[in-house]
Amino acid sequence: MKVYSSVHIRNVGFMSHVNAGKTSLTEALAYNTGATKRLGKVDEGNTIADYHSEEIARKVTVNTSLVACEWQNTKINILDTPGLSDFFGEVKSVLRVADSLVILLDAVAGVEVRTEIIWDLADIDNTPRFAFINKMDRENANFYNTVSSMQENLTKQIIPIQLPIGSADQFKGIVDLLNMRAYHYDGRGKPTTIAIPEEMLDEVNSYREKLIEAAVESDDELTMKYLEGEELSTGEITRGLKLGILNCSIVPILCGSALLNIGCDLLLDVLVDYAPNPLERIDDSQIASKESASLIFKTIADPYVGRISYFKVLQGVFHGDSFYRNANKSTDEKVGQLFTMQGKIQMQIPELHFGDIGAIAKLAQTSTGDTLTTKDSNVIFSGINYPIPTLTIAIEPKTKVDEDKLGNAINRILEEDPTLRLETNLETKQTLLTGLGEAHIDIIIEKLKNKFGVEVEKYPPKVPYRETIRGIAKRIEAKHKKQSGGAGQYGHVFIDISPYPDGELEFDQKVFGGAVPKQYFPAVEKGVREAMSRGIIAGYPVTNVKVTLVDGSYHSVDSNEMAFKMAGIQAFKKGFKEAQPVILEPFNNIEIEIPEEYMGDIIGDLNSKRGRILGMEPKGKYQVVKAQAPLSEMHSYTIDLKSLAHGRGSFNMEFSHYEELPINLAEKIITETKAE
Numbered sequence: 001m002k003v004y005s006s007v008h009i010r011n012v013g014f015m016s017h018v019n020a021g022k023t024s025l026t027e028a029l030a031y032n033t034g035a036t037k038r039l040g041k042v043d044e045g046n047t048i049a050d051y052h053s054e055e056i057a058r059k060v061t062v063n064t065s066l067v068a069c070e071w072q073n074t075k076i077n078i079l080d081t082p083g084l085s086d087f088f089g090e091v092k093s094v095l096r097v098a099d100s101l102v103i104l105l106d107a108v109a110g111v112e113v114r115t116e117i118i119w120d121l122a123d124i125d126n127t128p129r130f131a132f133i134n135k136m137d138r139e140n141a142n143f144y145n146t147v148s149s150m151q152e153n154l155t156k157q158i159i160p161i162q163l164p165i166g167s168a169d170q171f172k173g174i175v176d177l178l179n180m181r182a183y184h185y186d187g188r189g190k191p192t193t194i195a196i197p198e199e200m201l202d203e204v205n206s207y208r209e210k211l212i213e214a215a216v217e218s219d220d221e222l223t224m225k226y227l228e229g230e231e232l233s234t235g236e237i238t239r240g241l242k243l244g245i246l247n248c249s250i251v252p253i254l255c256g257s258a259l260l261n262i263g264c265d266l267l268l269d270v271l272v273d274y275a276p277n278p279l280e281r282i283d284d285s286q287i288a289s290k291e292s293a294s295l296i297f298k299t300i301a302d303p304y305v306g307r308i309s310y311f312k313v314l315q316g317v318f319h320g321d322s323f324y325r326n327a328n329k330s331t332d333e334k335v336g337q338l339f340t341m342q343g344k345i346q347m348q349i350p351e352l353h354f355g356d357i358g359a360i361a362k363l364a365q366t367s368t369g370d371t372l373t374t375k376d377s378n379v380i381f382s383g384i385n386y387p388i389p390t391l392t393i394a395i396e397p398k399t400k401v402d403e404d405k406l407g408n409a410i411n412r413i414l415e416e417d418p419t420l421r422l423e424t425n426l427e428t429k430q431t432l433l434t435g436l437g438e439a440h441i442d443i444i445i446e447k448l449k450n451k452f453g454v455e456v457e458k459y460p461p462k463v464p465y466r467e468t469i470r471g472i473a474k475r476i477e478a479k480h481k482k483q484s485g486g487a488g489q490y491g492h493v494f495i496d497i498s499p500y501p502d503g504e505l506e507f508d509q510k511v512f513g514g515a516v517p518k519q520y521f522p523a524v525e526k527g528v529r530e531a532m533s534r535g536i537i538a539g540y541p542v543t544n545v546k547v548t549l550v551d552g553s554y555h556s557v558d559s560n561e562m563a564f565k566m567a568g569i570q571a572f573k574k575g576f577k578e579a580q581p582v583i584l585e586p587f588n589n590i591e592i593e594i595p596e597e598y599m600g601d602i603i604g605d606l607n608s609k610r611g612r613i614l615g616m617e618p619k620g621k622y623q624v625v626k627a628q629a630p631l632s633e634m635h636s637y638t639i640d641l642k643s644l645a646h647g648r649g650s651f652n653m654e655f656s657h658y659e660e661l662p663i664n665l666a667e668k669i670i671t672e673t674k675a676e
Contacts, residue, residue, distance in 0.1 A: 001068060001340050001347050004075040006355045010275045011077045011312070013098035015091060017112035018083030020104040021134040023049045023061050024258035025267075026080040028189070032265050033069035033076075035342050039189075039261060048343040049080040054446045062443050064090040064298060066310060066341040066357060071268045075340075077357045083114055085647060086437035089386045089419035093297045093368070095121055096384045097312040097357065100245075100275045101129040102267070107141035107167070107255070110149035113647040119154050128245050128276055130252055132267060136164050136171045137257040143167065147253060157244070159214045160207055160253040162266065165197060174255060174263050175200065177208045178241070179234065189261025214250050215240030242274050278355020282314075291377035292316040292324070297384060299368045301412035303451055306362045310341075311372070312355070314381055319351045320360075324372040327380045331365050333372060368418055386418050388652055391437055391638040394430040394459040395445075402454050409452035413444060420444065427541065428462035437638055463632045464586060465540040465669065466658055471580030473497045475550060478571035480563050490555035491563030492516075493524055497575040500546035505532065509549040516552040516564070523561040524549050527568025536576045538583060538673040543658070547572065583666040584658040585630050592625040592641065594649040599623055601644045609633035628656055 014022040023042050026049045030036045040046040045056035049065035061082040069076045079094045081087075095101075101122055105115060122129050133146050143164045150158045165173035165182065173184040175196055183191040196204055212232060216222040218240045226232060244250030254270060256263020293315035300308040311318075320338035325331070339346040339359045352358045366372060369383030397403040410433075414420055421434040435441040441458070448454040475494045482489040493516065500506045507525045509516075516524070525547075532542035552567070590611070594602055602625055603613060611629030618624075634653060641649045661669065 006279050008074045011099045013079045013094040013101045015118045016104035017114035020106045021258045028258045028261045028264040033071050035069050051344045053450050068340045072272045074272045086440035097297050099281045104134050107135045110146045111153045133255040141167045156251045158251045162254045164255045185262045218244035291374045292318050293373040295381045296370050299416045301416040309360045309363050312357045325375050327371040327373050389434040392434040394461045395456040398455040405454045409454045427464045466584040467540050467542045468544045469579035473575040473579040476575035478567045480566040488558040489563040490558035491567035492553040493567045494551035495571045496548040497579050498546045504543045506546040520564040523564040524568035527565035528572045531569045531572040537581050538670045583661040585661045587656045588653045589656045590627045590653045592651040593622050594645045596623050598645045
């Protein structure tokens, strides 16, 4: 593939709800442009974009794929994204680098949940977009119902620039309202120009008039000409439409069938003619800069090839076989050969111009979100605002061999997926993996096995409970005495135990008359702390207690630090049981963002989880519910919220405080712990 100048580049993100046909459309465009020689199918696992083993097995996209196509002396970088909400981090990456979007809709399902969410994000970023109503060949496909659904539920002026000829098994062609031409497609996706069907003429003229009205609103000169009744040329309509698309006041609607390759050639024409090039999407300072700078927006960790980094050139011209500086880490990076990608196929290219997208292999220190620059440049581009992972599981290697390989494998996966979190909980002694949902975590476990040969078991995460007391125990005695020939051990203490709300432990002493020498005070405290770490009634760490050493005795020969430490352990365990011990559970602060119509269901569900509603406030068209709830009830809340709010909700959660566990639940925890 040749080097393209910025004006001849189009960076287009393909986005939709799951199963709207993004990968099939990518395949059709790749086929029409010659990037692939056969028209692959998702169900057969042979598409250019879905090439990872987990995608082929599941028949669904889970990784963003870059497919560079050439059409009419223009390079179109297609970024095919996942539709499942569990992989929304991939969508956020593409939103950062795409200059326009093609949002697909199923002609039967119409506007779906992810359609609305992606549309709202495009509004926030002011990203130009096109709508493609796909699957017009399906039974019950209805172009006009889908258009009405879009106009009712989505923002912007949504205007068809094409109309379908027929639908379902009668879908055979498309009317182009811009050029007033009709096309009939044969069974291989080849178009033939035909006359506009006579029965469609009134409808075609009506929709063309709406298109003209929308186009002239983008240009004052065209508006005046139109209002004065002058005839507008196709070139003038085109100019107004392009301005409207660029400033996001117009979203044109196209239609077709990716599976049958109907209308896909017309989409390519529209992207070349109307999608903005990179020069039209950024400020003059970046365009004029002579320094080279690129943003890494995606990383793939391959156990055989190594790390592959996808980047967009945001300043100057980016050259291969050069040294660049990682501005985020202040380190030098050797950049080897540059590639432009067609799925997994790498095509070498010497340089990429401003706005182009490509890939680099084997960067040593550069991660997703980092900026690579020439040494004289101080620029650092803003990174990517990824969604926060909220579903946590515990993982454990199946064998010793898996245990040895797990650390390296999981670190490689963390490099390519910034929406994952991994931590070791020292209290529960579990390795915790947090992702965006069930499918996300299942895919990660599959990757560990298929790409790195590491098998793990998954378990529910344990709750880090605490133990404390509600009462007081006075003058609790413990004596550690041991004689086995020669020097023995002797430690004798009396302690008081009481609640202490201001911290984990307050240790004090009120020993009179040297009953316990001062040098043994630290040993008694050390014993108390050791006993607290192991827990008394259920094995959980103890907190919020005050221990006062009040009396004791010692032996001039046999007393030592170990003896008084052991006496401290015994006294604390004994006194803790007498001071009304209870179990504490962690509570989290929660903020839930949902459409108002789901408020009742959300609040009812929180109440059933022993949660407390703290308040509510509006946020645009959403409501934010603020609450507190016990962690034990919230481990699967990602799944629950997805069901309750039909995929339209989001939440974040952070630790707040500990509260006493209800007695019936505490008894259950104690029984389970003893059984273990």
